[in-house]
Amino acid sequence: MEYYQSEIIFNQEIAPDIFLMEVTRNKEEIEPGQFFMLKTWRDELTLMRPISVYNVLPKQVQFMYRVAGKGTELLSNAKPGDAIQLLGPLGTGFPYKEVHGEIALLGGGIGIPPLFETAKKLKALNNKLTVYLGFKKELFAIDDFAGVADHLFIASEEGEEGYRGFITDLLRPEKFDAVFTCGPEVMMEKVWRMCKEKQVPVWLSMERRMACGIGACLGCNCDTIHGTVRACKEGPVFSGDVLVF
Ligand SMILES: Cc1cc2nc3c(=O)[nH]c(=O)nc-3n(C[C@H](O)[C@H](O)[C@H](O)COP(=O)(O)OP(=O)(O)OC[C@H]3O[C@@H](n4cnc5c(N)ncnc54)[C@H](O)[C@@H]3O)c2cc1C
Ligand code: FES
Numbered sequence: 001m002e003y004y005q006s007e008i009i010f011n012q013e014i015a016p017d018i019f020l021m022e023v024t025r026n027k028e029e030i031e032p033g034q035f036f037m038l039k040t041w042r043d044e045l046t047l048m049r050p051i052s053v054y055n056v057l058p059k060q061v062q063f064m065y066r067v068a069g070k071g072t073e074l075l076s077n078a079k080p081g082d083a084i085q086l087l088g089p090l091g092t093g094f095p096y097k098e099v100h101g102e103i104a105l106l107g108g109g110i111g112i113p114p115l116f117e118t119a120k121k122l123k124a125l126n127n128k129l130t131v132y133l134g135f136k137k138e139l140f141a142i143d144d145f146a147g148v149a150d151h152l153f154i155a156s157e158e159g160e161e162g163y164r165g166f167i168t169d170l171l172r173p174e175k176f177d178a179v180f181t182c183g184p185e186v187m188m189e190k191v192w193r194m195c196k197e198k199q200v201p202v203w204l205s206m207e208r209r210m211a212c213g214i215g216a217c218l219g220c221n222c223d224t225i226h227g228t229v230r231a232c233k234e235g236p237v238f239s240g241d242v243l244v245f
Contacts, residue, residue: 003087015140017067025061032118033093033237037213039085040078050210052114064113096121101177106132108183134167173200202240
């Protein structure tokens with residue numbers, strides 16, 4: 001884990017309020033499902049914001065984010081050539097080396113980004129990949145996932161494309177050797193219950209508000225069967241066997 005200054009290569013709006021940002025990076029190993037704390041501003045009172053790794057390239061890393069409030073609004077204003085502070089990679093990612101065979105990735109909304117690097121890594125290890133992406137209305141990242149998935153299912157609650165409804169309606173956990181998921185907690189809880197019922201191993205990436213990202217502030221608690229742990233350090237990815245909803 002390093003703290004360093006990097007440079008923005010591009011920062012484009014790819015769907016309403018959804019941005020794809022590419023920045024230069026150091027040579028650190030980055031695991032899928034890990035995140036960085038990011039900051040483009042000088043104001044010391046506004047904390048760095050946690051954003052997952054979307055796509056790791058040899059000398060760059062890409063982040064995909066939704067403008068949700070002040071921090072992500074400031075990120076969205078950054079221009080190519082601007083400086084950006086990076087702290088990371090942080091947290092425990094998806095255990096892609098521990099699973100084999102038919103793997104399902106299920107993402108909802110802005111929980112989709114951490115699944116792309118995960119999909120690339122799983123594919124490189126010759127797994128069969130089925131990707132389920134759920135949206136409220138506007139789709140994004142579809143072409144990237146189409147390039148790596150063996151099967152791709154899309155659902156949107158209000159949009160015109162794909163299945164009309166919740167992406168969890170399409171999931172059949174019993175077809176898979178493992179399921180990885182990230183998205184709204186209510187969606188992940190449903191996936192967790194469906195997988196438990198069919199005794200399929202599932203890993204979930206839990207989102208919490210994170211002030212420090214490095215395990216120091218104890219502000220990102222998650223309940224597990226082993227007690228309360230830090231989402232930024234022991235997570236954000238947890239096995240469904242230990243999480244408590
Ligand atoms: C490990 C991790 C990885 C993440 N990866 C991504 C990513 O790849 N792309 C992305 O768009 N977002 C991601 N997020 C969420 C992102 O960090 C928040 O949206 C961002 O910090 C909001 O900051 P803000 O200043 O823009 O909004 P704020 O003004 O701080 O908040 C705006 C609204 O968003 C809510 N909010 C803020 N932070 C969170 C949070 N962590 N979880 C749930 N609700 C929150 C607030 O309650 C408020 O309603 C991730 C969060 C975590 C913890
Ligand atoms: S964000 Fe500070 S301990 Fe997790």
